[in-house]
Amino acid sequence: MDRRIWRQFDLVLVGIVVLLILYGVIMVFSANQNQEDLRDLWWTQLTRAGLGLGLMVIVAAIDYRYYASLHRFLYVVMLVFLGTLFIAAELTAGTLRWLDFTLFPVQPSELAKIIIIIVTAKLLADRDGEMNKLSNLFFSMMVIVPPLVLIYLQPDLGTTIIAAVIWLIMVLMAGGNLFHIGLLGLGGILASPIVWLTMAEYQRERVLLFMNPDQTDPSYFNIQQALISIGSGGLLGKGFSIGTQNQLHFLRVRHTDFIFSVIGEELGMLGAILLFLLIIGVIWRILRAADLTKDPFGRSICIGVAALIFFQSFVNLGVNLGLLPVTGTPLPFVSYGGSSLFAFLIALGLVQSVLMRHKALDFEEV
Amino acid sequence: MTDAQIQIRSFIFKTLVLFAFIVLFLQLWNLQIVNGESYREQADANRFRLAQVAASRGVIYDRNGKLLVRNRPVYNVVVIPAYLPEDSTAEARVFSRLSELLNLPITTQLEPVTGLNTGYFHAINHHQYSRLPQRQIINPRSRRYINRPEGIRDAVNANRVFAPFLAVTIAEDVDPIIVSKIEEERLDLPGVQIDISPSRDYIYKDLFSHMLGYIGPIPAEQFENYEGLNYDLTDIVGLAGLEYQYEQWLRGIKGLENIEVDVTGQKIRTVSQEVEVRPGHNLRLSIDLGLQQATAEALQEAMDEVNSKQGVSISMNPQTGEILAMVSLPSFDNNLFSRGITARELSLLSEDPQAPLVDHTIAGLYPPGSIFKIIPASGGLQEGTITEQTTFVDEGVLYLPNLFQPDNRDLAQPFYCWLRGGHGPVNVVSALAWSCNVFFYQVGGGYSPAEYEGLGLTKLGKYAQMYGLGQATGIDLPGESEGLVPTERWKRLNYAETWLTGDTYNMSIGQGFVLVTPLQMLNAYASIANGGTRYRPHLVKEILDADGNLVQQIEPEVIGRLDVDPQYIQLVRQGLWGAINWENGTAAKFFDVPGIDASGKTGTAEFCDNYPACLDRDGRVKTSHAWFVTYAPTNNPEIVTIVFVYGGKQGAGVAVQGSEVAVPVASKILRYYFNIPDEEEEGDGQATDETVTEFDLGTKFKARLLGTDSWSRNEANMSGFVLNAAGQGVSDIPVEVLINGEVVAQLISGETGQFDYSRPDLVNDETWQVRLADFPDAPSLMFDAVEGVRYLVEFEAQPPQETAAAVGTN
Structure with a gap:
């Protein structure tokens, strides 16, 4: 392998991501410091971050174009995983999003998001410049519908929506026709009653709850406590590891979905803005990679990863801030959770891989 | 797509990202800056509570500082x-x-x-x-x-x-x-x-169950009584005994503090104290734990001997009214209540005919029998109807002439002395010492053939009241009975009959309508013992705060004085001394407290709970309570003790003399009090301690269906016990279960007397019959068994002498 390509490795991006991860680790520590059974999670997260960064480097080292040739295989593997999960969930009569691998538990839907990015990127690259045709748009949509349905049936509405939005952004960025997308949106609105009817009871409750808050509901309690946490933080926050909502456990799922509320409470608006800037920084560096890359496949991958990080962050922060109904969506790089962290670092590895090779072509030709 | 297009779309995407974060930022601003204050208040409301601190x-x-x-x-x-x-x-x-x-x-x-x-x-x-x-x-x-x-x-x-x-x-x-x-x-x-x-x-x-009482949640129907006193609905309060009486002292004052709680409401720390908590005060009783134990033991032993199910004994200091020991049997475990008694346990206790929940020392109403005789004695002396020298001849029976045909001896009503042969000539001292009925019939009711006018009902009643009968003593316990000192008016209202001289006769020896509580009689004797002062009996000696400092001392309180000349009281005291110290005094034979000069009075009160079963062949009442009151030392007494044993079932037709049953109990109590060791080791063995494991074949049984219970299986279950007369389980007793007349199971009772039987696949309308196979005379139980129900049954042996009224339940 050509060592020179590592010069293109985006250390700034890695640096920002490391800052985000450390930010998360510190807040996980604060969130769980007086709950004995969860006290050591920050360390777990830190070791996983190290592992994940290694994983990122490995992924980056492999030429991303190699994945293009694998896209059919990856697609099938994804469907098999999601299908297995669906059947297993049927058998255990409950939500089952985890498959227990020996190394660590992986949430297939996290990996599914990345595979959807690769597969969609490949399809878009194959039809580069032709995406304004309705047939191409329709074809790429048909390809991602089966995994989305399986994820939706898990049931995991949040991931389904995120994956759909990633696809939408990727298509638009690859030249999708706005009018066609509008038609699609119209179809979506017409189909929404079907979606509503197939939604799981708790999902419907959550949506209804968001629209019409019922103060006696336990889920309302969680949202309300998150808002109180953030709101009571004020400009400067109550101070690290002394947020009352957090330390006295009024805030639930503190170290995962509601980690932002901990930041808002303990570090205040300044801490929140710092987080926003870091996330925007990550997105910017990835979009920079997209802009630098001439290869449509690599570009689409970068756009997909940026869309993933952007939209998932937006959903998580929106839930925390009471702008969106509750979905179990972790905040990229910050929330505790190995599966999500690995998935995002692998995605970052893909971006690095693209970035490292965006000039290599020219060199070889010269 | 051209590069320009790509750049435009890339720019739009970046704008979208920035726009999204601006929206998030605006919401952040809205929450933290615009509404920050409101959310801070909510966060504080979450974690701060004004909490009560239970005192x-x-x-x-007890009086010696032993924890009760x-x-x-x-x-x-x-x-x-x-x-x-x-x-x-x-x-x-x-x-x-x-x-x-x-x-x-x-x-x-x-x-x-x-x-x-x-x-x-x-x-x-x-x-x-x-x-x-x-x-x-x-x-x-x-x-x-x-x-x-x-x-x-x-x-x-x-x-x-x-x-x-x-x-x-x-x-x-x-x-x-x-x-x-x-x-x-x-x-x-x-x-x-x-x-x-x-x-x-x-x-x-x-x-100490009756005395101490118990605590529990405030009964819903009584909550309004507690409302004004700063109680909460969920508070635990004293419900009986001293726990109830001294509730306001014992409860303390609840504190109020600002605390920080976590989401489960668990206290993390105290922020500030609003009202300081003050623990409840402690009580020091006048009770002596050792004397109480000795009393309960001696009383239970005596009751077991004559097969009595109820008994009372109280000891008091006659100079102050301090209660030294106070036992009412049968008793119960008051821990059952503090733990939260089950409905079943409560109904077993409250339905027991011997009323273990009732404190018989203050709420039991009994005829006093001969111990009442101090009242006609002191009344007669004071009113001058008798003097020290007045002598009547007791021939064993006194014939009260018929009111309308005074000369017809056949119509005259006989009033017997307990000693059929009569005591011969008696004066007031010997009449008390020998407990001569005939003497007191005349002192109380007069004797018309001799043209002797006695005290009469009104004066008898007056002296009874002077001794504190017919009114609560005011002891610091709830639930005291007043007793009954009858009047002519009372009889007319309640019986629609005129008061007769015979009624006065009966009353003069403590029979008939008069009813007393043991505590009242004790207090009456205390006033004789101390020379004429009635003190309010009390259990609490001192109220101490949590640090042991004296808060209040309970001083002796005089509630009455005997309007009887001291020399007459002295005569009564002589009679009481004679009862123990004369060779033929009623208590002499059984009183055994060497070295102590004591006085006392025995009593045998006939009663009839179950007319006419209580009569013997001659038509005389054969069931009787045993009484004994004593004080010692005779001069300047320190202790006055009363013993009461509810009518035992000893012997056929022979009324138990009070002396025989009650006096030894008092002797043991006094021996403990004066620290006199038992000289001869009494053979403990023959008592009924040993567990009976076998029955005579003639044993009579009582069979009961105690109740039913849900059984969460597809079967019906029957479980029960075989018990002996003492209520202990008996093993190895065969029990047969018959269904629709056929024997379907042979069970043997286990170690605790328990037997169980389950039957799945129940056919509808099965009638189960349970019987003791070896005892054909024992009643059997019949019930219609239904699936999913457990039937609780019991066979209890009846004591040999009792004519067992076997009750079969449907």
Whole structure:
């Protein structure tokens, strides 16, 4: 392998991501410091971050174009995983999003998001410049519908929506026709009653709850406590590891979905803005990679990863801030959770891989 | 796509990202800056509470500072559903570990998880069928299980959705050893917490039950009485005895403090104290623990000997009114109440014909018999109807002439002396010493053939009241009875009959309509003992604060004086001295307190609970109570003791003389008090201590269907006990079960007298019959068995002499 390509490795991006991860680790520590059974999670997260960064480097080292040739295989593997999960969930009569691998538990839907990015990127690259045709748009949509349905049936509405939005952004960025997308949106609105009817009871409750808050509901309690946490933080926050909502456990799922509320409470608006800037920084560096890359496949991958990080962050922060109904969506790089962290670092590895090779072509030709 | 297009779309995407974050930022601004203050208030409202601090209840000591009641922490295991592991497998692990530790089923929704043969179910069975509270296995967990037959998961899930942070109590009063195990495994049992609440521990159980009483939640119907006194609906208050009487002293003052709590409401720290908590005051009683024990022991022994089921003994200092010992038998374990008594236990106690819940020392109303005679004696002397020299000849019987035909001797009504042969000539001193009825008939009611006018009813009543009869003594205990000193008007109102001289005769010897409580009679004798002053009897000597400082001393309170000349009181005292110290005094034979100069009076009060079964062949009442009152030393007495034994069932037709039964009890009490060792070792063996394990073939039984219970299996179950007359289980007794006339099972009672039988595949309308195979005379039980029901039955042997009224239940 050509060592020179590592010069293109985006250390700034890695640096920002490391800052985000450390930010998360510190807040996980604060969130769980007086709950004995969860006290050591920050360390777990830190070791996983190290592992994940290694994983990122490995992924980056492999030429991303190699994945293009694998896209059919990856697609099938994804469907098999999601299908297995669906059947297993049927058998255990409950939500089952985890498959227990020996190394660590992986949430297939996290990996599914990345595979959807690769597969969609490949399809878009194959039809580069032709995406304004309705047939191409329709074809790429048909390809991602089966995994989305399986994820939706898990049931995991949040991931389904995120994956759909990633696809939408990727298509638009690859030249999708706005009018066609509008038609699609119209179809979506017409189909929404079907979606509503197939939604799981708790999902419907959550949506209804968001629209019409019922103060006696336990889920309302969680949202309300998150808002109180953030709101009571004020400009400067109550101070690290002394947020009352957090330390006295009024805030639930503190170290995962509601980690932002901990930041808002303990570090205040300044801490929140710092987080926003870091996330925007990550997105910017990835979009920079997209802009630098001439290869449509690599570009689409970068756009997909940026869309993933952007939209998932937006959903998580929106839930925390009471702008969106509750979905179990972790905040990229910050929330505790190995599966999500690995998935995002692998995605970052893909971006690095693209970035490292965006000039290599020219060199070889010269 | 051209580069320009790409750049435009890239620019739009970046703008969208920035726009999204600006929206998020604006909401952040809205929450933290615009509404920040409101959210800060909400956050504070979340964590700060104004909480009451329970004041620990005062404890109670005996006169020597020995602890009689203490506070005991009760450990409850609670689960906070929101803190259970989210993973259902991990949650199931928590439940199964808890189930293992607490011996509770995980769920009872489908079928019982545990089998019949486990120790746990065994404990329930035992609990259900043990009729006598003191024989029940004290297994708090099984008690709770009966009250709330649901599994751990059922309890946790009951309100989980609506109140995930509400602590669910799954086991109350858990063994501290198990509590420490749970504490050790805390990390593996997320969501499980230990909650500590105070409870009352009555150290000597039934020895002081009536006196100390018990505590419990405020009865709903009485809440308004407590409302003005700063009580909460959930407060625990004294409900009986001293716990009730001194509630305001014992309860203390609740503190109020600002605390910080976590989401489960558990206190993290105290922020500030608004009202300081003040623990309740402690009581020091005048009771002597040792004397109380000696009294209870001696009394129970005497009662067992004559097969009596009720007895009372009180000792008091006649110079102050301080009660030294106060025993009412049968008793109960008041810890049952402080733990939370089950409905079943309560009904067993309250339906017991011997009324173990009633304090017979102050609420038992009995005819006083001969111990009443001090009243006509002192009344007659004071009113001048008799003098020291007045002598009547007792021929064993006094014929009261018929009111309308005074000359017709056949119509005259005979009034007997207890000594059929008569006492011969008697004066007031010897009449008291010998307890001569004939003398007092005349003193009280006069004797018309001799043209002697006695005291008459009015004056007799006046002196009875002077001695404190017919009115509550005002002892510091709730529930005291007033007794009855009858008047002419009373009889006319209640019986629509005129008062007759015969009624006065009866009253003069403490029979007839007059009714007293043992405490009243004791107090009457105390006033004789101390020379004429009636003090209010009291149990509490001192009220101390939590640091042991004296808050209030209870001083002797005079409630009355005898309007009787001291020389007449002295004559009565001579008679009482004679009863013990003359060779032929009524108590001389059985009174045995060497070295102590004592005086006293015996009494044998005839009564008839069950007319005419209580009459013997001659038509005389054969059932009688035994009384004995004594004070010692005769000059300047320190202690006055009364003993009462409810009519025993000794011998056929021979009334038990009070002296024989009651005097030895008092002797033992005085011997303990004056610290005189027993000279001869009495053969303890022949008492009824030994467990009867076999019956005579002639034994009569009483069979009872105690009740039913739900049985969570597809079968009907019958369980029960074979008990001897003392209420102990008897093993190896064959029990037959017949269904529709056919013998279907032969059971043998187990070690505790227990037998069980279950029958699946029930055909409708089966009639089960249960009988004792070896005792054809014993009644059998019949009932229609239904699936899913457990029938609790019992065969109890009747004491040999009693004409057992066997009651068969449908």
